[in-house]
Amino acid sequence: MESLDETSEMPFSRWDCERVCLWLNDLGLNMYLMDCRRWVKNGEQLLRATQHEIEKELGVKHPLHRKKLQLALQQINSTGKVKKMDLDHHWVTRWLDDIGLPQYKDNFYDGRVDGQMLHYLTVEDLLSLKVTNELHHISIKRAIQVLHAHGFNPQCLRRRPSPDEGQLQNIPADVSLWTNHRVMEWLRTIDLSEYAPNLRGSGVHGALIVLEPRFNAELFAQILSIPQNKTLLRRHLSTHVVALIGNETQHKKREAESTSGYVPLLPNAKVKSKKFGIFGHKRNKSDADLEDFICPDFTRRQNGVHQSKERDEKAAKEIGAYSKEINTLTDMLARDKFFDNVPTSNV
Structure with a gap:
C-alpha cells in the first residue's frame, strides 16, 4: 500500500474510505484495514464514531490500539490537520x-x-x-522525562563518548542523555568491564542515574551483581558514581534518603x-x-x-x-x- 500524500489540504472529514485506510496504515494499524473498507464511508464517520463502534465495527479490541486511534482522531479534531508522527x-x-x-x-x-x-x-x-518491575517503570519514566526536556528530539541521546569527553569533567545534564550502552562503556573506563554485561535488560541509563532520587551506588552495585563481600569494589563504584553525577546531585539524593517515608528502590520490586x-x-x-x-x-x-x-x-x-x-x-x-x-x- 502506498504512503499517504501529506501535501493534500483536504479536511480529514472529507476523505474517502481508501484515504482513511491509507492513514490507518501509516499509523501502523494496518490490521484493521479490512474492517475499515467494510464499514468506514469517509473521515467524518470515523471522527464521529463512538468507542463502542470503534471496537465493534472496526474490530479494535486491543486497548492500546484504541488509545492510539483516539489520540490520533482527537489530534485531527483539535487542529483540523493530520500530522505525520516521526516518532512512530x-x-x-x-x-x-x-x-x-x-x-x-x-x-x-x-x-x-x-x-x-x-x-x-x-x-x-x-x-x-x-x-x-518497579525499577523498569522508573527507568521508562526518567527516559520520557529526558525526551520532554529535549522536545522529543529523537537524536538527543548519546550512544558513544565524544572525542573530547576524556579531557572534560562530565556534566550531569550530559550524563542524563547517556544510553544503556554508553553507561556500559563508562563502566569499562573505570575498570569494571567484567560487570558491564549485567546492565543488559536492566533499564539503567543516564537519566535514571542522574534524575532518579532513589538510584544510588548501592542499588547500582546490586544491579551489577557485585558481591557484598567485595567492599573495595563497591566503594570504588560509589566514588566514581559521585564523580559522574556531581556533588550537588549526590547531595539531593542524600536529602531524599533522609526524608520520612523514604523507601529504597530494589532491583526486583514489583x-x-x-x-x-x-x-x-x-x-x-x-x-x-x-x-x-x-x-x-x-x-x-x-x-x-x-x-x-x-x-x-x-x-x-x-x-x-x-x-x-x-x-x-x-x-x-x-x-x-x-x-x-x-x-x-x-x-
Whole structure:
C-alpha cells in the first residue's frame, strides 16, 4: 500500500474510505484495514464514531490500539490537520534498546506504542505491556522525562563518548542523555568491564542515574551483581558514581534518603495495579489522579505555566482513567504544541 500524500489540504472529514485506510496504515494499524473498507464511508464517520463502534465495527479490541486511534482522531479534531508522527512505533522499539529494556520490544510493538503514546503513557498501560518491575517503570519514566526536556528530539541521546569527553569533567545534564550502552562503556573506563554485561535488560541509563532520587551506588552495585563481600569494589563504584553525577546531585539524593517515608528502590520490586480491572472500568473517574501517568508533572506542565492547575489536572484525570470520556483529550491536544517541532529521525 502506498504512503499517504501529506501535501493534500483536504479536511480529514472529507476523505474517502481508501484515504482513511491509507492513514490507518501509516499509523501502523494496518490490521484493521479490512474492517475499515467494510464499514468506514469517509473521515467524518470515523471522527464521529463512538468507542463502542470503534471496537465493534472496526474490530479494535486491543486497548492500546484504541488509545492510539483516539489520540490520533482527537489530534485531527483539535487542529483540523493530520500530522505525520516521526516518532512512530518502530522508533519506540529502538528507543527501548537505548534505555536498556529490549525485552519489552515485542509487547510495545504489538501495542503500536509511538511517541505520542509515550507522552500519555500510564502505569496501567505499562502493566498491560507486561512491565511489572518497579525499577523498569522508573527507568521508562526518567527516559520520557529526558525526551520532554529535549522536545522529543529523537537524536538527543548519546550512544558513544565524544572525542573530547576524556579531557572534560562530565556534566550531569550530559550524563542524563547517556544510553544503556554508553553507561556500559563508562563502566569499562573505570575498570569494571567484567560487570558491564549485567546492565543488559536492566533499564539503567543516564537519566535514571542522574534524575532518579532513589538510584544510588548501592542499588547500582546490586544491579551489577557485585558481591557484598567485595567492599573495595563497591566503594570504588560509589566514588566514581559521585564523580559522574556531581556533588550537588549526590547531595539531593542524600536529602531524599533522609526524608520520612523514604523507601529504597530494589532491583526486583514489583508494581501492582491500583485498579480492579486492567483499565479500571470499576474505578470511579474521580478516583484517577496524575499519578496514573508515568510522567505526571510533564503531562501537566505541557499546557503552559499560565494555565490553571485545576483545569490541567481535570483533563489529565480523564485521560488517566481511560474511560469512555476519552474524548476530553481534544482540549489537551489542541494546546499541545511540542510535537510541532519534532525533527525527522533516521535513527
